[in-house]
Amino acid sequence: MLYLLAFLLHCLPLAMGQYDICKSWVTTDDGPSWEFYACQPKAMRMKDYVTVRVDPAGITCGDPPERFCTHENPYLCSDECDASNPDLAHPPKLMFDSEDEGLATYWQSVTWRRYPEPLLANITLSWNKSIELTDDIVITFEYGRPTIMMLEKSLDNGRTWHPYQYYADDCMEAFSMPARRVRDLSTTSANRVLCTEEYSRWAGSKKEKTVRFEVRDRFAIFAGPDLKNMDNLYTRLESAKGLKDFFTVTDLRMRLLRPALGGTYVQRENLYKYFYAVSNIEVTGRCKCNLHANLCTFKEGSLQCECEHNTTGQDCGKCKKNFRSRSWRAGSYLPLPNGSPNACAAAGSAFGNCECYGHSNRCSYIDFLNVVTCVSCKHNTRGQHCQHCRLGFYRNSSAELDDENVCIECNCNQIGSLHDRCNETGYCECKEGATGPKCDDCLPNYYWRQGCFPNVCDDELLLCQNGGTCYQNQRCICPVGFKGVLCQQSRCEADRKDCDGASSTRAAISTVVFGVLGLQLRGWANL
Secondary structure, three states, X not given: OHHHHHHHHHHHHHHOOOOOOOEEEEEEOOEEEEEEXXXXXXXXXXXXXXXXXXXOOOOEOOOOOEEEOOOOXXXXXXXXXXXOOOOOXXXXXXXXXXXXXXXXOOEEEOOOOOOOOOOOEEEEEEEEEEEEEOOOEEEEEOOOOOOEEEEEEXXXXXXXXXEEEEEEOOHHHHHOOOEOOHHHOOOXXXXXXXXXXXXXXXXXXXXXXXXXXXXXXXXXXXXXXXXXXXXXXXXXXXXXXXXXXXXXXXXXXXXXXXXXXXXXXXXXXXXXXXXXXXXXXXXXEEEOOOXXXXXXXXXXXXXXXXXXXXXXXXXXXXXXXXXXXOOOOOOEOOOOOOOEOOOOOOOOOOOOOOOOOOOOOEEEEEHHHOEEEEEXXXXXXXXXXXXXXXXXXXXXXXXXXXXXXXXXEOOOOOOOEEEEEEOOOOOEEEOOOEEOOOOOEEOOOEEEOOOEEEOOOOOOOOOOOOOOEEEOOOEEEOOOOEEOOOOOEEHHHHOHHHHHHHHHHHHHHHXXXXXXXXXXXXXXXXX
């Protein structure tokens, strides 16, 4: 009970009621109406909604069964991992189960039995939804923490990855970075990616088991050590470029690069004591709803914001139909204490308040549509509010709408792509046989020659016959006497003239030879 109370007090500053109301029914001189406020969902345990993947294939122990040791008893290797036995199996789901009566259950990798190959494992957590971290990420290891690992993040559902934090017993040796502590960062470097040695030194498996990504310590740079000055934190999240995105993820990936060594060098005579084992991963956060929702529910296998302010979408990232008289904007924490909802407005209500996001200095009123539109959008933008990208450009997901670099050129390969346009993630539409984000590569069984063409021959399915050799997948070089795409035709069978000519030549040679022999025989008879 005391533990639960401590946990609630620990989370209290982040789960308090600020920004928890989206709208209120108020009465004014003009009559009753809705008053809108910036709002966000409460923080919750995100591991309850996560999908986990462990790779490479075969990295989880137990198939085939394998014995392993521990650092406490490195030569008493009586423990076993067996995927076919529920009591001895260690599948990935055990990183997220509830552990009853203090009995640890955990995922475990194979042992380092293939030394000197590195023992590498990736653990990927996916939510298919943008979430905002509100507390530390805590990873609990059994049998020792890794001596080297990385934490990575994705903002686009795993399409691209970025370093989040490095962990090593020697940062300079492992990553060529000096070791730093989060608590030493300043207000201008709070979102810096650093390497820490605090969670990698050997301390005995019965003592220190956790590895942290310190969200609270980064918050404390602005809100103070007890996180009491949350107004200052919210102000900086809104005003400091890139700070809000730093705490936003759709996916997390742990790259385990070297297991616990027991405080010594690798002992090659007993490699069964080196492996990874993770018993728990805690991720606390809230659904990112762009300050347009205070509820987030789990529907059809994914989290979904219950959008207010006339917005819609998984992250409340666009305006509802008939509420698009001005471009969509995220809500704002400012001004305190209720923020700005930036609600979507019905048709006609945005007249006289045109927003061009800094991409245009002029607006024009279109009479018959009763709307105001931006004129001569710059920075490769277009649209009523310069909120879209020109054809041949796509939205930079890491930039705000008012950033000059909000639109990135598609750079589609002119030969491999159908046109110079791409989708919202920068992928071009490829011609037949071409592949890659920019259509500058070929699919298997195609070769590049100013475009992608099907292989004429190869070393697997399209084999040159009758001793022919395949030249750069483009043609078969046939031996004398054969022809065809794959050297499959005899020249005689294909062309009787070749055969007749060859027969005539052979007959002429035979006549000459036998004539010479006859003359010689008659000469001998006269002797």
